Amino acid sequence: xxxxxxxxxxxxxxxxxxxxxxxxxxxxxxxxxxxxxxxxxxxxxxxxxxxxxxxxxxxxxxxxxxxxxxxxxxxxxxxxxxxxxxxxxxxxxxxxxxxxxxxxxxxxxxxxxxxxxxxxxxxxxxxxxxxxxxxxxxxxxxxxxxxxxxxxxxxxxxxxxxxxxxxxxxxxxxxxxxxxxxxxxxxxxxxxxxxxxxxxxxxxxxxxxxxxxxxxxxxxxxxxxxxxxxxxxxxxxxxxxxxxxxxxxxxxxxxxxxxxxxxxxxxxxxxxxxxxxxxxxxxxxxxxxxxxxxxxxxxxxxxxxxxxxxxxxxxxxxxxxxxxxxxxxxxxxxxxxxxxxxxxxxxxxxxxxxxxxxxxxxxxxxxxxxxxxxxxxxxxxxxxxxxxxxxxxxxxxxxxxxxxxxxxxxxxxxxxxxxxxxxxxxxxxxxxxxxxxxxxxxx
Numbered sequence: 001x002x003x004x005x006x007x008x009x010x011x012x013x014x015x016x017x018x019x020x021x022x023x024x025x026x027x028x029x030x031x032x033x034x035x036x037x038x039x040x041x042x043x044x045x046x047x048x049x050x051x052x053x054x055x056x057x058x059x060x061x062x063x064x065x066x067x068x069x070x071x072x073x074x075x076x077x078x079x080x081x082x083x084x085x086x087x088x089x090x091x092x093x094x095x096x097x098x099x100x101x102x103x104x105x106x107x108x109x110x111x112x113x114x115x116x117x118x119x120x121x122x123x124x125x126x127x128x129x130x131x132x133x134x135x136x137x138x139x140x141x142x143x144x145x146x147x148x149x150x151x152x153x154x155x156x157x158x159x160x161x162x163x164x165x166x167x168x169x170x171x172x173x174x175x176x177x178x179x180x181x182x183x184x185x186x187x188x189x190x191x192x193x194x195x196x197x198x199x200x201x202x203x204x205x206x207x208x209x210x211x212x213x214x215x216x217x218x219x220x221x222x223x224x225x226x227x228x229x230x231x232x233x234x235x236x237x238x239x240x241x242x243x244x245x246x247x248x249x250x251x252x253x254x255x256x257x258x259x260x261x262x263x264x265x266x267x268x269x270x271x272x273x274x275x276x277x278x279x280x281x282x283x284x285x286x287x288x289x290x291x292x293x294x295x296x297x298x299x300x301x302x303x304x305x306x307x308x309x310x311x312x313x314x315x316x317x318x319x320x321x322x323x324x325x326x327x328x329x330x331x332x333x334x335x336x337x338x339x340x341x342x343x344x345x346x347x348x349x350x351x352x353x354x355x356x357x358x359x360x361x362x363x364x365x366x367x368x369x370x371x372x373x374x375x376x377x378x379x380x381x382x383x384x385x386x387x388x389x390x391x392x393x394x395x396x397x398x399x400x401x402x403x404x405x406x407x408x409x410x411x412x413x414x415x416x417x418x419x420x421x422x423x424x425x426x427x428x429x430x431x432x433x434x435x436x437x438x439x440x441x442x443x
Contacts, residue, residue, distance in 0.1 A: 019158030024281040026165035030172060031274045034186055035267065036340045037176040042183045044258075044267030048117050049130035049187075051254035053106045055247055057134050060102035063243035064091050067236050068146030071228070076150055081213045083228075085220035088209065091143045093222070099139035106131035117258040122184070129187035136195040140202040147205040151212070156204060164197025238381065245384035248391035249414045253407045256399045269404040271340060272350040273411070275332050279324065279355065283317070283362060291369035298373040307434040310370065314363040321362025325355060350408050357412030364419050370434070371426065379425045380418075387418035 035043040068091050075083040107128055114123030148157040171189050175181040181189075225232070253273075258266050290313060297306040333348025340347075371379045391414040398406030426432045 015154035015158045022162040023165045028278045030169050032339050040264040040267035040343050044263035047270040048258045049126045051251035053130040053134040054251045056106050057102040058247050061098045063239045064142040066239045068142050072146050072150045082220040086224045090222045103131045103135045132191045144202040144205040168193040245388035248388045256395045257407045260400050268347045271344050272347040276355045287369050294373040310366045313366045318363030321358045354408035357415045360416045383418045383421035386421045
């Protein structure tokens with residue numbers, strides 16, 4: 001499979017995996033360290049404020065990652081350097097403006113968080129730090145990562161991101177073990193290191209751009225994009241709506257649980273969720289390899305080969321998901337006690353409830369790449385909207401009644417509902433059983 005891909009693509013994919021896995025592993029170790037050092041209640045407080053700020057930023061920000069890549073690729077490949085620079089300027093301005101607005105909203109809502117989620121006198125301070133942490137991790141990164149991907153600078157991005165994660169982990173270890181800092185100190189270090197890391201990421205990306213061209217920023221006013229504005233607005237509106245549909249599957253569970261459960265329970269739930277996120281980290285990147293293969297087969301109208309490929313993927317990942325789920329259900333309770341202590345023991349009992357979705361998601365990992373290859377991104381969008389609404393509804397029903405167990409079950413159910421809706425829509429569109437649909441004939 002890999003041998004059929006261009007060498008540059010394979011190299012970039014390898015560095016993408018290195019970056020993705022390295023930062024994920026370091027983030028997992030960071031959560032273990034912070035959770036063990038602070039205890040379940042304070043770890044729960046961090047989970048709540050970061051989760052609350054993340055939801056606010058998802059609502060306010062525009063999700064520019066896809067738009068950045070889409071338009072930078074168009075103008076750069078056409079040799080239109082002035083519009084390339086104008087696009088960078090436009091998206092940096094949009095990113096900054098919406099980021100500042102989101103931060104202001106987080107601060108303005110801190111009294112609500114204090115009264116209904118944290119019930120803690122430190123709430124205002126913690127919310128400001130959480131808002132700052134999410135702000136510095138989001139603003140400018142969409143544009144910077146877009147430039148790295150357009151220029152194939154995956155190695156540079158991987159190195160900077162990994163070093164930033166290592167510095168954050170190292171300083172947090174020193175602060176917690178050497179200076180016995182608490183929640184506020186942990187968040188202050190996160191803000192400072194994330195700001196530094198993303199400043200380096202963005203600065204290096206922009207420097208790389210201007211090393212390749214001779215024009216100055218003043219030669220590329222944003223007004224050059226006037227004729228592209230309607231298409232840009234439509235594109236960003238679609239990706240923004242997709243981002244909104246993902247809110248229930250991200251941090252909404254933490255916020256709803258915090259409204260009806262002690263912070264200690266939230267901390268325990270967050271630990272169980274971190275183990276599931278780590279598990280998915282090993283599976284999700286495979287779609288980066290599956291997608292180009294399906295796209296190639298779709299373009300060549302190789303229905304039979306595509307069907308065989310999907311069956312192999314489904315069987316392999318299905319068996320892998322089953323084995324991984326069963327093994328992890330035995331291993332995670334022991335790991336929780338060994339790594340975090342008895343204070344978090346209940347996370348082991350929660351784990352099977354929050355991880356079962358992998359039994360469905362694993363064998364269906366090919367579905368979204370297939371729909372994108374078939375030029376039907378509208379299907380995942382509609383499915384995400386359907387699943388997002390139902391997920392939010394089920395959270396509000398299950399969490400007050402069943403607590404962390406209810407949140408855990410719905411967390412897995414969310415992905416299953418989205419996949420089920422995608423399959424239903426794909427059948428209605430004539431894409432399933434697998435075929436090259438509409439005006440394409442079989443090879």
